[in-house]
Amino acid sequence: LNNFREYTMLDSYPITPYYGFTEEEVKQLCQKYDMDFDSIKAWYNGYLINGLHMYNPNSVSEAIDRHAFASYWRNTSSFSSINTFITMNYAGLKDDIMTMLAGGKVMVDTRSFQNDLSDIHSKDDALTALIHLGYLGYDADRKSAYIPNYEVAEAFQMALKTGTWDEISKAISRCDELLMATIDGDETKVAEIIEQAHDTYTSVLKYNDENSLSCVLTMAYFTAPGYYNIVREMPAGKGFADFAFIPRLNAGFRPAIIVELKYNQSAETAIKQIKEKKYHGALSGYSDKILLVGINYNADGSDKKYHTCVIEEWRNS
Known part of the structure; x- marks a missing residue:
């Protein structure tokens, strides 16, 4: 035939x-x-x-x-x-x-x-x-x-x-832990897990700007799309939020999250920008509380890597 x-x-x-x-x-x-x-x-x-x-x-x-x-x-x-x-x-x-x-x-x-x-x-x-x-x-x-x-x-x-791929396996195995640490407001653990993700993926991604940090964050929160629609550069307030975690109906206790990234600045500066530009207002209809997350990568220092995180809670009035 x-x-x-x-x-x-x-x-x-x-x-x-x-x-x-x-x-x-x-x-x-x-x-x-x-x-x-x-x-x-x-x-x-x-x-x-x-x-x-x-x-x-x-x-x-x-x-x-x-x-x-x-x-x-x-x-x-x-x-x-x-x-x-x-x-x-x-x-x-x-x-x-x-x-x-x-x-x-x-x-x-x-x-x-x-x-x-x-x-x-x-x-x-x-x-x-x-x-x-x-x-x-x-x-x-x-x-x-x-x-x-x-x-x-x-x-x-x-x-x-x-x-x-042992190192990648270890990093991916902590994705659920990172999401829970974020929800629990554990700033130290969030910074630590993102640091590990940086160490794992930096050989693949050029880690020298906010866009590179965005790619690492996407990998670090690998399991979050099971509960959230994640929008990068989401129009919000007076600008664009780096990451918006919009909870779906199956999200349960998981609140809406706004993540702002900074490079060689500070996590506090990221939080300040979220508030000043009212990014969180775009998610006010999705959950009673919204987590504001600021993450900074500082390239200064002998090890050329250092992440900090600040998490604040904002409630709908």
Whole structure:
């Protein structure tokens, strides 16, 4: 037999609408079964195929059946594929994985991949394999790959914890601890964990400005998207807040958080800016209290690194 027509994550027309649940279908399901659409979107959306936003159908179905948001995909047989591909010793692969975990996109040449998961010869082949498996999204216009949603991010987190990247595994294992320390107002612990994240990721990221600090913060708060919509450079008050943690319906006791970053200044200056520019006002409708978090990185000193943190609580009157 010959002349087969092949449909893939990279070339699915005209059957694209049947690759998963479309956004409109998911909205209807959420309305019918009383599920929070924003949470479904954060957990299972992120695939943009031929202009259509596509959702993981198995995970959406599981979430609705169980009425709970979780990474259902990691219980499938393909989960082990993540560790296989991301730990391959190809130049630049580790850096690209870290860039995507920090919310970025990386260029991928998908043309050399032979549609054989056992025939991997380059970094591009490894990333293309993950695209076909659904563990990476693909932006056809930019020819780049990215981590599509929180379910997949959590699967990467679990793979890294059991893989060979020991330092990264240790840093990621403290993400939940960092979020709880922030909520508890433990400024010393927050600064300490961010310092560890800096030590881990600085070989990948050029750590010399507020944007670099933003990338490290994205990694350090790796598990927060399970409960928050996190917006970078959010329009708020009289300017733009560096990070806004907007709690979703499943956030429970977790309050809204505004994070302002400074480089070679002070954490107190960051808090002052939040108040003066009224950034917190943009989140006043999301929770009774809002945490104002100022983080500063000071490059002075022999060790060339020093983080400080100030946390204040603001309550809606």
